[in-house]
Amino acid sequence: MQIRLDITRRESAAEQSYLLSVMFESDDPAATVASALTEINADSGRRDINGRPFTPVRWECSCLQKKCGACAMVINGRPMLACDARLAELSRRGAVTVEPLKKFPPVADLIVDRSGMFEALESAGLWLENGGTVGSENTDLGFEASRCLQCGCCLEVCPNFYVGGEFFGMAAAVPNTRLLAAADDAAAGDLKASYRKHVYNGCGKSLACRSICPAGIDAERLLVSSNAAAVWKRRFGGRKKR
Amino acid sequence: MVNIIGAGLAGLSAACELAKRGIRCRLISPQRSERAQSVLAEGGINAALDTMNEHDSPAEHYEDTMRGGCYLADPNAVAALTENAPAVVERLFRLGVPFGLNEKGIQLRNFGGQKKKRTAYAKSSTGKILMTALIDEVRKYEHRGLVKRYPHHELIRLMLAEGRCEGAFVRDCYSGLCAELGGEVILACGGMNGMFPRMTTGTTQNTADAAAELFGQGIRFCDLEMLQYHPTTIGISGKRCLITEAARGEGGRLWISRGGSRWYFMEEKYPELGNLMPRDVVAREMFFVRGREDTDGEVMLDMTELTQEVWKKRLSDLRDEIIRYTGSDPESEPIAVHEGIHYFMGGIDADERHRTSVDGLYAAGECCCLYHGANRLGGNSMLGAVYGGITAAETAASRSKDTDGSEPQFSAADDPLLTDARTEFTEALGEILTGGLGIVRSGEALESAIERAERLNVCCPREENKRQLGLAMLRSAYERRESRGAHYRSDYPESSEEYRRQTVAIHSGGRTEISFRSLPERRASDADKT
Ligand SMILES: Cc1cc2nc3c(=O)[nH]c(=O)nc-3n(C[C@H](O)[C@H](O)[C@H](O)COP(=O)(O)OP(=O)(O)OC[C@H]3O[C@@H](n4cnc5c(N)ncnc54)[C@H](O)[C@@H]3O)c2cc1C
Ligand code: SF4
Ligand code: SF4
Ligand code: FES
Secondary structure, three states, rough: EEEEEEEOOOOOOOOOOEEEEEEEEEOOOOOOOHHHHHHHHOOOOOOOOOOEEEEOOOOOOOEEEEOOOOOOEEEEOOOEEHHHHEHHOOOOOOOEEEEEEOOOOOEOEEEEOHHHHHHHHHHOOOOOOEEEEHHHHHHHHHEEEEEEEEOOHHHHOOOOOOOOOOOHHHHHHHHHHHHHHHHHHHHHHHHHHHHHHHHHHHOOOOOOOOOOOOOOOOOHHHHHHHHHHHOOOOOOOOOOOO | OOEEEEHHHHHHHHHHHHHHHHOOOEEEEEOOHOHHHHHOOOEEEEOOOOOOOOOOOOOHOOOOOOHHHHOOOOOHHHHHHHHHHHHHHHHHHOOOOOOEEOHHHHHOOOOOOOOOEEEEOOOHHHHHHHHHHHHHHHHHHHOOOOOOOOOEEEEEEEEEOEEEEEEEEEEOOOOOOOOEEEEEEEEEOOOHHOOOOOOEEEOOOOOOOOHHHHHOOOOOOEEOOOOEEEEEEEEEEEEEEEOOOOHHHHHOEEEEEEEEEEEHHHHHHHHHHHHHHOHHHHHHHHHHHHHOOEEEEEEEEEEOOOOOOHHHHHOOHHHHHHHHOOOOOOOOOOOEEEEEEEEEOOEEEEEOOOOOOOOOEEOOOHHHOOOOOOOOOOHHHHHHHHHHHHHHHHHHHHOOOOOOOOOEEEEEEOOOOHHHHHOHHHHHHHHHHHHOOOOOOOOHHHHHHHHHHHHOOOOOOOHHHHHHHHHHHHHHHHHHOOOOOOOOOOEOOOEEEEHHHEEEEEOOEEEEEEEEEEEEOOOHHHHHHO
């Protein structure tokens, strides 16, 4: 397989972005954008399609098996994990475009500073003030809501999220739901208020975020539970087992 | 003020413990905790909670851990670990971890090297689920100003003065600027995966640069020859992907084709534990059966007999992953598996209070050598990381002077250690190391690997440190003229009591010295208790 990668680069936050086009060849049918970036960077004789040498492309990765969220970027216009983006499936007329996430401030090349997403979790008060436990009726829900990678893909497509705003999107809704599954009554009150303020009130419920989540988190199911508890004052999650 | 290097399970556990005691700390990692290798852990965490009507006890957990590690671990440390394991898992449960439950409490599953069910789990994503809970807990303390994250920062080197650690010199990977962070240091920088690029089940973030720098600075390392090969991994783009031991714990079986029929070699040779023998044994048997003339093809992991209930309730995430990476459904077809480098039992020398060879410096989690001897049991490393993080924090807390808490000043620095190792170099070194440190080793192969590593061309101090650390791994394996746990020598296939000692590696004045050290005896007072 031979694919042209059109990569949006930038030396630093202060500088303008520009396009790098580079050919990548592989006989691995499962080769991903992540494996392409790794191999291109490893080759000290790397050249672009015009035969010009270039410096390694900066990007972040860690697990290479879609479990850590490090490598989120915009590929063919869609936010996804580079390590899960198979070139053979994505190639359009032999090319794939690779850009950094756009909702977050750029750092360099494909790296962006996602601090805003983490600061949102802090300002939403997402922790258990007094500890808490998850009963067997909510094991599954608690599990599902513990799986968020904090990759930011959902925020990238969310029409209502921007860094510094009041609305924190699905990346905050998911952990909030986990905490609601465990919190005692006192802490649950604050978590519900935070949920209303930072999730429910600003969410257009288009669920544009849902199909984008690389972890496949069942956002709708989590929202139904959290909405029931935080907005409609009904019971959260499953019925207590006896 | 305490500086914690690494934000995986060990680093987060240390941060929580310090914050609970009102001691401020900095949590330093090149990427966020969500990206740490700990999120990959699948199968579970061990504790003799005795909820499965099997009359389990910490004493049996202790015995299994010591036996699994071929009696190469500090017995007092292992006793403390296994004694405290139930409290550690309960503590995690009280942070809202959705462990699988039964009517007696936390449900436990079978794991390798242990006769009783002792592994608490959250399906097969236990590490991720524990990490989420600990990250939320640390966030509480960040909000209170007790924990400050440096989430795109890496350790460049320790600040050592007169044999004492006075802080850490770190680089902001985004800006390239550096700063000196004063205070005690807890190392929680994970396994040395980067010594074997593309060949381990771990993350690219654990580059082993930290370990190499520490080694270069003369910090004492132990048992560097002890690498764990996991029996069941599959090759995916850029790495080995683990198939959790829980696949066998829940009933998966290994076979290889022999004379046209399936040979369940583990069950035949080891009737008691069968497919759940300790990892070193399974990996080695796989290597040997594959090499036989009467067998064909790869070793297969067969999960087709698992019930719908098990797939749905306990391994649904594993099934999805296998389908994604192999294209076949493990519910209906066996999958080919191969051994892969998975865990580093050896590392920074730490005592039972997690002190290292340098005053003011502590180590916890996979970067340190303490609990696992010559072979780590599945489920014991997350336990060791959490308990180790807590213990290191306790020890550091008793020493920490809350001195320099001011915001460090980052500025441009000119230091030869800031030049990264070249990919060509790390790949070449990795290849040499695997040549010497395979599942089956020999004096001859090790000599040749040592010779090649000595000749390897280095371009910067980071490369030199890595080369020295690699050489220390090879030399430790060469000096251990016996077979024990993960270290198997074809020229010395038996264990020898004379070698029931730890290898110690120290680098100073441009030379590395490898020696042996006896293990402490189990203290009588503890032995009576368990
Ligand atoms: C696929 C897989 C499955 C596993 N399954 C299990 C299991 O079921 N049960 C079990 O008990 N164990 C399991 N393990 C092992 C276990 O997950 C690890 O041993 C444990 O999580 C290690 O935790 P840690 O905190 O020591 O290190 P890590 O989680 O590796 O964290 C290391 C930290 O150090 C940071 N770091 C690295 N270099 C630097 C530097 N230069 N400067 C600053 N920071 C740095 C990293 O960014 C990271 O934050 C598994 C491991 C893998 C890879
Ligand atoms: S449902 Fe729409 S508005 Fe709400 S978080 Fe998802 S994308 Fe954003
Ligand atoms: S909800 Fe999904 S897309 Fe959004 S941050 Fe979490 S894992 Fe990423
Ligand atoms: S590298 Fe972890 S999700 Fe891609």
